[in-house]
Amino acid sequence: MSIERTLSIIKPDAVSAGKAGAILQHFEDKGLRVVASRKMTLSRSQALAFYAVHKERPFYESLVEFMTEGPVFVSVLEADSAVSYHREVMGATNPSDASDGTVRALYGSSIERNACHGSDSLENAQIEIGFFFSGAELLA
Ligand code: ATP
Ligand code: MG
Numbered sequence: 829m830s831i832e833r834t835l836s837i838i839k840p841d842a843v844s845a846g847k848a849g850a851i852l853q854h855f856e857d858k859g860l861r862v863v864a865s866r867k868m869t870l871s872r873s874q875a876l877a878f879y880a881v882h883k884e885r886p887f888y889e890s891l892v893e894f895m896t897e898g899p900v901f902v903s904v905l906e907a908d909s910a911v912s913y914h915r916e917v918m919g920a921t922n923p924s925d926a927s928d929g930t931v932r933a934l935y936g937s938s939i940e941r942n943a944c945h946g947s948d949s950l951e952n953a954q955i956e957i958g959f960f961f962s963g964a965e966l967l968a
Contacts, residue, residue, distance in 0.1 A: 832910040833863060833966075835956035837945035840898040842935050843867075848901050851931055851944065855905055858917045864965045865903040870896050878959060887940065894940055902960045911953050914946045 836855065838848045848867075856862065870878070875892040882888045907913055919930025923942055926933040936942035947953035957966070 829908040831906060831908060832950060832953065833904050833906045833957060834910040834914045834947045834953045835945075835960065836860075836903045836905050836914060836947075838901040838903070839941070839943055839945060840894065840896075840900055841937060841941040842943040843900060844898050845935070847935050847943070851935060852901065852903065854931055854934075855903075855914070855917065858913075860905040860907045860910065860914060860917065863904040863906050863968050864961050865901055866960070867899050867901050869899045872896055878956070891940060904957050904961060904966060911947055911950050915948065918944050918946050 838851050842848060842851055852862065852865070872892065875895045876883075879888065879891055879895070882891065905914055917931060919926030919932035919936075921932075921942060922939040923932045923936030926936065931944050932942045935944075947956050
C-alpha cells in the first residue's frame with residue numbers, strides 16, 4: 829500500500845439536495861483526508877473537456893448537461909490506495925447496484941445522477957487533480 833491522491837467530485841444532484849457536507853464527512857469518516865476542496869459551477873467547456881474520454885458514449889451530452897446544471901464540490905482526497913479505496917467508498921456506478929452504505933447507495937438516484945465522481949486510475953487521478961488544482965493548493 830502507498831499513499832495516493834484522487835480527484836473526487838460531489839455532483840450537482842447531491843449538492844442541490846444539501847448533501848455535500850454529509851458526503852465530505854462520509855469520506856473523512858472512512859479515512860480519506862481532504863487535501864483541497866472547492867465549490868464551483870463547471871462551464872460547458874470544462875465539463876466537455878473533463879469527460880472527453882466519454883465523448884463517443886450515447887450519454888455524453890446528457891452527462892455534460894447534468895454536470896453543469898448547478899454547483900459541484902471538487903476535492904483532492906488522500907489515503908493509502910486512495911484511487912481504488914475512494915471508488916469502493918462511492919459504490920457501483922448505478923446506485924441500484926451499489927453496496928449498502930456506499931455514497932451512491934445513500935445519495936444517488938440513477939445511473940447518471942449518482943452523487944459523486946472518482947478517478948479510475950492513478951494516472952487519471954494525476955491528470956484530473958491537475959485539471960482543477962494548482963501546485964500551491966496541494967501543499968496541505
Ligand atoms: P465517474 O467517472 O463519474 O466516477 P464511473 O467511473 O463509475 O463514474 P463512468 O463509466 O466513468 O462511471 O461514467 C461516468 C459517468 O457517466 C457516471 O458516473 C454517470 O454519471 C454517467 N453514466 C455512466 N453510464 C451511464 C449510462 N448508461 N447512462 C447515463 N449516464 C451514465
Ligand atoms: Mg469514470
